[in-house]
Amino acid sequence: MTEAVLEVRDLRTRFAIHGASIEVVRGVDLAVAPGEVLGLIGESGSGKTVTGLSILRLAPENARVSARSIAVQGQDLQALSDAAFDELRGRRLAMIFQNPVGAFNPAKRVDWHLRQVVIRRQGQDAGWAEAARAALIGVGIPHPDRVLRLYPHQLSGGMAQRILIAMVLALEPDLIVADEPTTNLDNIVERQILALFRRLQGRLSAAFIFITHDMSIAAALCDRIAVMYAGRIVEVGPTAEVFARPRHPYTKGLVATALALKHKAERLKEIAGELPNLAAPPPGCLFAPRCAEVMARCRGEEPPALGPASHRVRCFRVEDA
Numbered sequence: 001m002t003e004a005v006l007e008v009r010d011l012r013t014r015f016a017i018h019g020a021s022i023e024v025v026r027g028v029d030l031a032v033a034p035g036e037v038l039g040l041i042g043e044s045g046s047g048k049t050v051t052g053l054s055i056l057r058l059a060p061e062n063a064r065v066s067a068r069s070i071a072v073q074g075q076d077l078q079a080l081s082d083a084a085f086d087e088l089r090g091r092r093l094a095m096i097f098q099n100p101v102g103a104f105n106p107a108k109r110v111d112w113h114l115r116q117v118v119i120r121r122q123g124q125d126a127g128w129a130e131a132a133r134a135a136l137i138g139v140g141i142p143h144p145d146r147v148l149r150l151y152p153h154q155l156s157g158g159m160a161q162r163i164l165i166a167m168v169l170a171l172e173p174d175l176i177v178a179d180e181p182t183t184n185l186d187n188i189v190e191r192q193i194l195a196l197f198r199r200l201q202g203r204l205s206a207a208f209i210f211i212t213h214d215m216s217i218a219a220a221l222c223d224r225i226a227v228m229y230a231g232r233i234v235e236v237g238p239t240a241e242v243f244a245r246p247r248h249p250y251t252k253g254l255v256a257t258a259l260a261l262k263h264k265a266e267r268l269k270e271i272a273g274e275l276p277n278l279a280a281p282p283p284g285c286l287f288a289p290r291c292a293e294v295m296a297r298c299r300g301e302e303p304p305a306l307g308p309a310s311h312r313v314r315c316f317r318v319e320d321a
């Protein structure tokens with residue numbers, strides 16, 4: 001892989017809840033190359049959002065984040081003061097959330113927001129109106145002048161998400177984290193926004209982490225897929241390979257569910273069981289209580305990441321294969 005833009009080593013996030021400390025991100029390693037889209041997938045509650053927020057120093061107040069390293073373009077983010085980090089977040093690091101309207105200042109029109117982006121990127125606003133129009137046209141808004149005059153409450157969810165994406169692209173950041181950016185949109189608008197992301201793919205130089213619980217979205221959009229379960233990455237590899245030949249039993253379940261949905265199977269084969277209680281995690285493999293391929297050994301030891309560097313899997317079965 002080309003030199004990574006983002007390199008995360010042993011990221012851990014704990015929450016203090018009712019006097020107990022619960023580790024919900026449990027030693028995550030990630031590396032994302034320039035122009036690469038990494039899909040971070042897994043069922044609700046597996047720790048995807050907290051991972052994204054922890055990298056961008058946006059985790060909730062009661063979170064304790066630690067890592068061996070979090071580096072962007074070789075720069076150690078953990079060494080930065082909060083003020084220096086904020087500065088970076090407005091310029092080189094960007095996050096796209098589920099609720100785009102909440103990302104706008106409600107008292108300011110769209111043009112004000114785009115002007116701030118231009119000022120942040122180049123230190124002054126010269127040529128900002130032209131840049132704003134071009135940014136909106138770039139995300140498929142054909143009449144930018146009308147849209148630039150609107151206030152956030154006048155935007156539909158899909159329009160707001162498009163504008164937010166335009167703002168992020170205009171920053172030309174090194175790292176973009178998008179957290180389920182189409183979840184709150186209706187189906188047609190969701191498809192349009194996904195098509196927009198697909199058009200952008202390959203034109204971006206940023207490292208892009210795309211968080212979704214939907215395997216088919218990840219398969220359509222991402223270069224590589226990292227599957228998260230109970231705070232750990234259990235499988236990571238090239239999308240085509242992970243989708244065609246999933247190796248971790250959990251990934252197999254996600255792929256089977258996605259295929260069943262695609263073929264509109266009458267009985268959807270969901271993965272039975274629930275995420276483990278991380279306040280009292282089971283010994284051994286965290287997936288063992290739900291795993292169809294569980295062996296005696298799995299209940300005593302936690303599997304390390306196995307397999308070639310390009311396709312790692314945390315499962316003892318990979319060792320046998």
Ligand SMILES: Nc1ncnc2c1ncn2[C@@H]1O[C@H](COP(=O)(O)OP(=O)(O)O)[C@@H](O)[C@H]1O
Pocket residue numbers: 015017024042043044045046047048049050051060062
């Ligand atoms: N502010 C918080 N306080 C305590 N626990 C939290 C907080 N935010 C998230 N969690 C817990 O962290 C775990 C991971 O959550 P999250 O990253 O949101 O999952 P995902 O995005 O994969 O659905 C969940 O068990 C969730 O309940």
Ligand code: SF4
Pocket residue numbers: 248249250285286287288291292293294295298303314315316317
């Ligand atoms: S290590 Fe064992 S329990 Fe865990 S996923 Fe592999 S086979 Fe299943």
Ligand SMILES: [Mg+2]
Pocket residue numbers: 045048049050179
């Ligand atoms: Mg989430």
